[in-house]
Amino acid sequence: MRPPPWQGPALPLGLCGTAVLGLALLLWPAARPALAAGWLAALLFWLGIALGALALLAIHALTGGRWGTALRPVLAPAAGSLPLFLPLALPLLLSLGVLYPWVAEPELAGHPDVARLYLNAAGFILRTGLALLLWSALAWLLLRLEQGPARQGVAALGLVLHGVAVTLLGFDWVLSLAPHFHSTAFGLSLLVSQLLAALAWAALCRGAGEDAAADLGGLLLAAVLGALYLGFSQYLVIWYGNLPHKAAWYLARGASPWLWLEALSLLLSGLLPLLVLLPGGLRRSPAAQARLAPWLLAGLSLHHAWLVAPAAGPWSLPAAALATLSVGGLWIGLAYRPLAAWLAPAAQERAA
């Protein structure tokens, strides 16, 4: 495995980015919604890689296969870093009032029951906290337990809870930005795009080596197809139904500049990977995978910005770019140095 890119300057970059965002917040309080939306887009992207890594570790604990063993040095620190997202989610939790309209106007949550029992600030914070604690605990167990029935049990139960947690997180963090909009496949779609992000991250770090490169290529292709399928089927159902409260969500995201953002995202994380991964020779080449991965990840990052930013206006795009640098810098800087070193003996034991 190669170290992740920019590992050297990651932490200083992350700290600088966070400081700039903090300064912007102080100097320009009106930009708070845009900054919060930017932070949310960045969190979704980086947390997505970590959660994808956790899900892949759990899947591998159940199915076995050489790909999982090969990718473990990349996936383990990513999944092990999940507790870091507890403090990283704090800026989001402190900005609920400026980002989510239902905080100020509970009637937007729909039925009064929903506002009282589910979609309120306390519920949001509780669900986010519990989900992050659950993922942290799962990662810790999967990384510490020896392969055997206990680890398989944790992985099986963990995947079920993971599915529930990702669905709820997707509904809360993203869809409740427009509380009238519901899309039941959104959680599943988020889950698959997280798997894709983690696989692309592994390809970027050349985690598979020569041995498992063919498997990684196949998995990447399957994940790209899965993400495209779920994204398109949501759009198709809503386009076909053409119900105002559902269509409005897509109409807002179909206006300029958001349309171009998603078009670029589809090009980078949909069309380009398909063109590269369909020919067998390229699909099996670790070098081709590593060259494809940054573009694919950039496409996914743009997709997250497309989901979130229209709720807060175009200024959230530069905020998202800066926040992606900040969260990413902090994450790479902390996860892949101290954590990788801490996990390394355990990883070697497993490999042996």
Added chain:
Amino acid sequence: MSAGPEEALLPRGTSYGALVGLVADPLMRRRAGRPWRIAFAVSGMLTLLLAGCTAWLFLRGIGILGNNTAVVWGFPIANYVWWIGIGNAGTFISAALLLTRQPWRAAINRFAEAMTLFAVGIAGLFPILHLGRPHYALWLTPYPNTQGLWPQWRSALVWDFAAIVSYLTFSLMFFYLGLIPDLATLRDRAQSRAGQVIYGVLALGWRGSARHWHLHDTLYRTLAAMALPLVVSVHSVAAMDFSASLMPGWQETIFPPYFVVGALFSGFGMVVVLAALIRWGLGLQAIITPRHFAVMGKVLLAGSLGMALCYGTEWLSAWQAEDRAEREHLRALFTGPYAPLYFAMLGCNLLVPQLLWSGRLRGSIPAVVGVAVVLNIGMWLERVLIIWNTLSHGYLPSMHGVFSPTLWDWLILAGSLGFFAFLMLGFARLLPAVAMHDMGKLLRRQRSGA
């Protein structure tokens, strides 16, 4: 992408010749036993019953069924979705397990693919049966006609027709391609002239040369890779028949993946049941082992958990919806006239499969088969209730109405089950129920690993 330990999949010390004998001898050297004859006769009668009911339906019209102005889809479309779901699994299982290099595939893929062909064929009958004017089914095809009429390509139903026909054609090709080397084996082992000629013609001159194998493997793997998106598309398009409408409970984006998960769940359930019957009927205990059932049990458990997630998401989303009809729909699921059936469905699909968390029960063939039968009943109930619940409680209260199936509904369902059994029984006597050449490859891998 894994290759687990293979020691329990094949008997120790076995040879390729012995494996071929085990699979081919029931076809070539043994006469059908009494249980097969009885089953064939009963299923033949049920097939005649289906033909008779269909004829009566065409003569009298769909008034003989329980379909009414509220629940217009009734049993036929529920049966269609159930059968197409079962039909989804065979090709998927075969292709996905090939691409992920699962060694336990070899014992089950052949009859699973046959199951797909028969189930999809039967599924395709039901939409035609419920048309009322079945001779207009032709209008779904883009045929050249003097009026210059074309199907409405914005209709999900037209896409559904195209998806089923493509899938059936593809599955037939995939099945036949996998069968060619085994047909050549049967040609070489056939003792009668007729057998030699028929299997010989079907084997297309297969000699088993290195070049043949190379081309065969390349094409087969390519088709397998194409099969996966196709399988997903078929049931997704079937789901679009529902979600493209604006009815409460149907206009859900999760329907396409949810239908696919449900299809694989019920299809795997049917494979488990067929595996047990074929194992017993053809004496294939050495090839289809308890380990196969244990692994399939895990898949069933995963399918059940996936279904639970889909149900939960639907409930949460309907509860949060502003639309009064959505919340009413949710209430009707648990308290409406079909609530007992809904609870039974949840019990069959969600509760009973949880038994498979126990490794001891997964190791017991009767337990896994029992769960598979229960979940297939549950999945049939689910298909029925998706239609009944939504159509019984649409937007217009004046259009609310309950569905009561008639005798003809039940007879057609029983006839379709009989027809499926009839086709599977015929398959089991005419073609090798297990892919012999794949077993040979497994044997070579086992030996080289030993």
